Amino acid sequence: MALISFVVPAYRVQAYLSECLDSILGQPFDDVEVIGVDDHSPDGSGDILADYAARDHRVRAVRLAENVGLGSARNTGLDLAGGEYVWFVDGDDWLAPDCLAEVAARLRATRPDVLVVDHVRVRWDNRPTRSAMREVFPEPLGPATFRLRERPETLRLLHTAWNRLVRREFLVDLGLRFEPGWYEDVPFSFPVLMAAERIGVLDRVCVNYRQRRAGAITRTRGDRHFEVFVQWHRVFRLMDLWAPAVDDLRPVVFERMIWHYLTVLGNGERIAPELRPAFFAQITADHARFRPPGGHPVPEGVEGLKHRLAAAGRWRTFSALRAANHTQEAARRQVRRARPVARQAARRGRDALLREYYRAELCRPLDPTLAVYAAYWYRGYACNPAAIYEAARRLAPQVRGVWVVRRDRAGSLPVGVEFVVAGSREYHRVLARATWLINNVNFPDFVRKRPGSVHVQTHHGTPVKVMGLDQQRYPAGAMGMDFAKLLRRVDRWDYSVSANSFSTQMWERAYPAAYTTLEVGYPRNDRLATVTPGEVREVRARLGLAPGDRVVLYAPTHREHLPGYGPPFDPDLLLDALGPAGRLLIRSHYFHDRDRRPSGSAGPVLGPGGARIRDVSGHDRVEDLYLAADVLVTDYSSAMFDYAVLDRPIVVYAPDWTAYRLARGVYLDLLAEPPGAVTTSFPGLLDLFRSGAVDAPAATAARKRFRARFCALDDGHAAERVVRRVFLGEPG
Structure with a gap:
C-alpha cells in the first residue's frame, strides 16, 4: 500500500497537466500512486494521463463517459485510491520540488487524520503571492497535532481540498464525499477538520496554486456562484447531525461562512451587478438562519462593518461602501499602471512626507526611556x-x-x-x-x-x-x-x-x-557560554534529534562577488561518511533565500537522506543550532568564532580558498590558523570524518589555540557589560 494516493482530476488542463504529474512523480520519494481522472475533457488531458500510465506503473488513468464536475471526479479517484493518505491535487497546479519527503516524514511521525500544507498562489506572469499561513500561525507548530477546537484559527487557512492530505480510512469511516456543483471544497474541507481527532500543519510550501488568467470559476461571471449557499447549507446540516459534539465550533464556522459569502460578492469577476442585490439578500437570510445563539466573532475594521451591514440587510449602505472602496482601488491601479518615473515620483512624494514628519519629530525632545533595536x-x-x-x-x-x-x-x-x-x-x-x-x-x-x-x-x-x-x-x-x-x-x-x-x-x-x-x-554568545546539558537536550529534542545522534551543522558564508555560488557539497555523501548515527543540518547565509523559508521550524527534509538531512535556514535563532550540533562545518563564516565558545569540533571546508582570498580578501589565514581540522576539497572533507581527524588531537589542539585567541571574553556576561556601560553609565 502506498503512503500517498494522489487524485488528479483533469478537465481542460492539457497545457498544465504534464507539469503537475512531473512534479509528483519526479520527487525524491516514490511511495505514491497517482489516479488521474479524465472528466470527459474535450482537450488532450485524457491522452496525457493515458500516456503517463503506460510509462509509469504508479499512474492509473481513468476516463469518465461524461463530464461529472470536479467533485464527482474526485470521488471517482477516491474510490480507486489504495494509499494510506489521499491528496487531491488539481491538474493545473503543481508541487514544490522536494516537498514530498518532508510531507511523508511528518505523516509517518505523527499519523494525523488531516495534514494541512502551505502553498503559494502563482499568477500567469509568474508573480507569487504567499498564503495566510504566517498570519494564522505566526509561531511554527512543528510536529504537534491538535483538534480544531484547540486551534480554531486553522479555519482561516484556505478551504481547499488540495492543501490538505486526509487519512483514507478516516475519510471512508466518516462517509464524507465531494458534493456536486461549484464551491465543492466547502462541504469537504470544513467537515474533515471538525471531525478530525489529529490535525497537523506543515508550514512548508508544497503546492503552487496556479492563478489562471482565464478558465477558472473564480474569474467567470454567472449565477452559478449562488451555489456557494447550497454548499454552506450542507455544512450546517452536517453540523446538526453531529451535534452536540461540534456545537462549540459553530461561532467560528459561521464567521467563515459570512466571510466567504462577502468574498464571493466582493469579487467583481464573479457576481454581475444585476445579481448582487439578490446575492446580498441571501447573505442576510443565511445570517439570520445560522447565527449561533451565543454570538460569533466579528472582524475588526472595514470587514467587521461589512458583516454588520449584511446582518442588518443594509444593501444600499453596503453598496455605497463597496463603491468607495472600488474608487480607491481604481486610484491605486492608476498609480500602479503609471510610467516608472511617475511611480518613482509618487514614492518620493510619500517618502518626502514621512521625512518631513521625521524632521518635525527631531524638534521634539528625546524620549529618555526609549531604546530602538x-x-x-x-x-x-x-x-x-x-x-x-x-x-x-x-x-x-x-x-x-x-x-x-x-x-x-x-x-x-x-x-x-x-x-x-x-x-x-x-x-x-x-x-x-x-x-x-x-x-x-x-x-x-x-x-x-x-x-x-x-x-x-x-x-x-x-x-x-x-x-x-x-x-x-x-x-x-x-x-x-x-x-x-x-x-x-x-x-x-x-x-x-x-x-x-x-x-x-x-x-x-x-x-x-x-x-x-x-x-x-559578543552578547549573542552569552547563551553559549552558560548553557547547561539540560538545555542542550531540550534544544535537540525540539529539533527532533535523538540523544545518540551525531549532528553536523553545515553553515557556509555568502560570496558577494559570486552571486548564486554554492560550495561543492553533497549532503548524502557526507551523511554516508557520518554513519548511521549521523544527522546533517544545513543553514544558508541570510543574504540568500532564508526569508522565503518557514520561520523557526526544524526545516524541510532534503534529498534521499530523508529525515537525517534538514534545511534549517529558516530557524530564527542560530544559537539553537549551535547548541544542537556536535560538529560545525563552515568556510569563511563568523559562525566558527561563536561555535568555538562551546569547545566542540570545527571543520573548515574551503574549496575556493585561493580564489576567495584574492577576490574578496581575508583578515585571517584559516589554513595556517584554523579552529580545527581543515580541507580544501570535498573528498578531503569526507576523509576527515571517515578517519576521525575531525576530533583528533591535532584538531583539538588547533581549537584550543583558536579559543584562547578569540573567545576569552565570552564568559556569559557580555550583554550585561554593554547594558551597564551604555544604559546605566557605569565605567568599563
Missing part, C-alpha cells in the same frame, strides 16, 4: 541586539525597548516584544525620538545623530573577510559601495561592540571614527 536590515529579533535587549529588560527595566522589523517579519518576534514596522509613521517617530539606537548593521542614511542620543553598533560576527574601507583593495567584493556614505554612517556610532582584540583592530581599520570600543565579548 534592529538586526540584519530589519529581518527580525536576533543576534547581539536581541541579547542586549534581554539583558536591558532585566538590568534597566526603566528603558523601553522597541524593535524595528519589516512587515513580513513582524510575526517572528517573541510574544510581548514591542515593535514598529519599517517605513511606517511610527518607525520614523521612534528613530527621531530614541535616546538609544542599537543595531548590528547601520541604520538608513537619513537617520540623524542627535545630541544626547547614543548609537551602538554591535556588528554581527568576528570578521574573516575584509570589511569597510579595507574592501577598497578588493573591487570584486566592493561593487556598488559608496565609501563616503559608509563613513558618514560610521560617524554616528558612539560605541562599537567587539568580541576580542582581533576584532577591535580590524574594526578600527575598516571603520575609522571617534566611537568608543566596547571590547566585552
Whole structure:
C-alpha cells in the first residue's frame, strides 16, 4: 500500500497537466500512486494521463463517459485510491520540488487524520503571492497535532481540498464525499477538520496554486456562484447531525461562512451587478438562519462593518461602501499602471512626507526611556541586539525597548516584544525620538545623530573577510559601495561592540571614527557560554534529534562577488561518511533565500537522506543550532568564532580558498590558523570524518589555540557589560 494516493482530476488542463504529474512523480520519494481522472475533457488531458500510465506503473488513468464536475471526479479517484493518505491535487497546479519527503516524514511521525500544507498562489506572469499561513500561525507548530477546537484559527487557512492530505480510512469511516456543483471544497474541507481527532500543519510550501488568467470559476461571471449557499447549507446540516459534539465550533464556522459569502460578492469577476442585490439578500437570510445563539466573532475594521451591514440587510449602505472602496482601488491601479518615473515620483512624494514628519519629530525632545533595536536590515529579533535587549529588560527595566522589523517579519518576534514596522509613521517617530539606537548593521542614511542620543553598533560576527574601507583593495567584493556614505554612517556610532582584540583592530581599520570600543565579548554568545546539558537536550529534542545522534551543522558564508555560488557539497555523501548515527543540518547565509523559508521550524527534509538531512535556514535563532550540533562545518563564516565558545569540533571546508582570498580578501589565514581540522576539497572533507581527524588531537589542539585567541571574553556576561556601560553609565 502506498503512503500517498494522489487524485488528479483533469478537465481542460492539457497545457498544465504534464507539469503537475512531473512534479509528483519526479520527487525524491516514490511511495505514491497517482489516479488521474479524465472528466470527459474535450482537450488532450485524457491522452496525457493515458500516456503517463503506460510509462509509469504508479499512474492509473481513468476516463469518465461524461463530464461529472470536479467533485464527482474526485470521488471517482477516491474510490480507486489504495494509499494510506489521499491528496487531491488539481491538474493545473503543481508541487514544490522536494516537498514530498518532508510531507511523508511528518505523516509517518505523527499519523494525523488531516495534514494541512502551505502553498503559494502563482499568477500567469509568474508573480507569487504567499498564503495566510504566517498570519494564522505566526509561531511554527512543528510536529504537534491538535483538534480544531484547540486551534480554531486553522479555519482561516484556505478551504481547499488540495492543501490538505486526509487519512483514507478516516475519510471512508466518516462517509464524507465531494458534493456536486461549484464551491465543492466547502462541504469537504470544513467537515474533515471538525471531525478530525489529529490535525497537523506543515508550514512548508508544497503546492503552487496556479492563478489562471482565464478558465477558472473564480474569474467567470454567472449565477452559478449562488451555489456557494447550497454548499454552506450542507455544512450546517452536517453540523446538526453531529451535534452536540461540534456545537462549540459553530461561532467560528459561521464567521467563515459570512466571510466567504462577502468574498464571493466582493469579487467583481464573479457576481454581475444585476445579481448582487439578490446575492446580498441571501447573505442576510443565511445570517439570520445560522447565527449561533451565543454570538460569533466579528472582524475588526472595514470587514467587521461589512458583516454588520449584511446582518442588518443594509444593501444600499453596503453598496455605497463597496463603491468607495472600488474608487480607491481604481486610484491605486492608476498609480500602479503609471510610467516608472511617475511611480518613482509618487514614492518620493510619500517618502518626502514621512521625512518631513521625521524632521518635525527631531524638534521634539528625546524620549529618555526609549531604546530602538534592529538586526540584519530589519529581518527580525536576533543576534547581539536581541541579547542586549534581554539583558536591558532585566538590568534597566526603566528603558523601553522597541524593535524595528519589516512587515513580513513582524510575526517572528517573541510574544510581548514591542515593535514598529519599517517605513511606517511610527518607525520614523521612534528613530527621531530614541535616546538609544542599537543595531548590528547601520541604520538608513537619513537617520540623524542627535545630541544626547547614543548609537551602538554591535556588528554581527568576528570578521574573516575584509570589511569597510579595507574592501577598497578588493573591487570584486566592493561593487556598488559608496565609501563616503559608509563613513558618514560610521560617524554616528558612539560605541562599537567587539568580541576580542582581533576584532577591535580590524574594526578600527575598516571603520575609522571617534566611537568608543566596547571590547566585552559578543552578547549573542552569552547563551553559549552558560548553557547547561539540560538545555542542550531540550534544544535537540525540539529539533527532533535523538540523544545518540551525531549532528553536523553545515553553515557556509555568502560570496558577494559570486552571486548564486554554492560550495561543492553533497549532503548524502557526507551523511554516508557520518554513519548511521549521523544527522546533517544545513543553514544558508541570510543574504540568500532564508526569508522565503518557514520561520523557526526544524526545516524541510532534503534529498534521499530523508529525515537525517534538514534545511534549517529558516530557524530564527542560530544559537539553537549551535547548541544542537556536535560538529560545525563552515568556510569563511563568523559562525566558527561563536561555535568555538562551546569547545566542540570545527571543520573548515574551503574549496575556493585561493580564489576567495584574492577576490574578496581575508583578515585571517584559516589554513595556517584554523579552529580545527581543515580541507580544501570535498573528498578531503569526507576523509576527515571517515578517519576521525575531525576530533583528533591535532584538531583539538588547533581549537584550543583558536579559543584562547578569540573567545576569552565570552564568559556569559557580555550583554550585561554593554547594558551597564551604555544604559546605566557605569565605567568599563
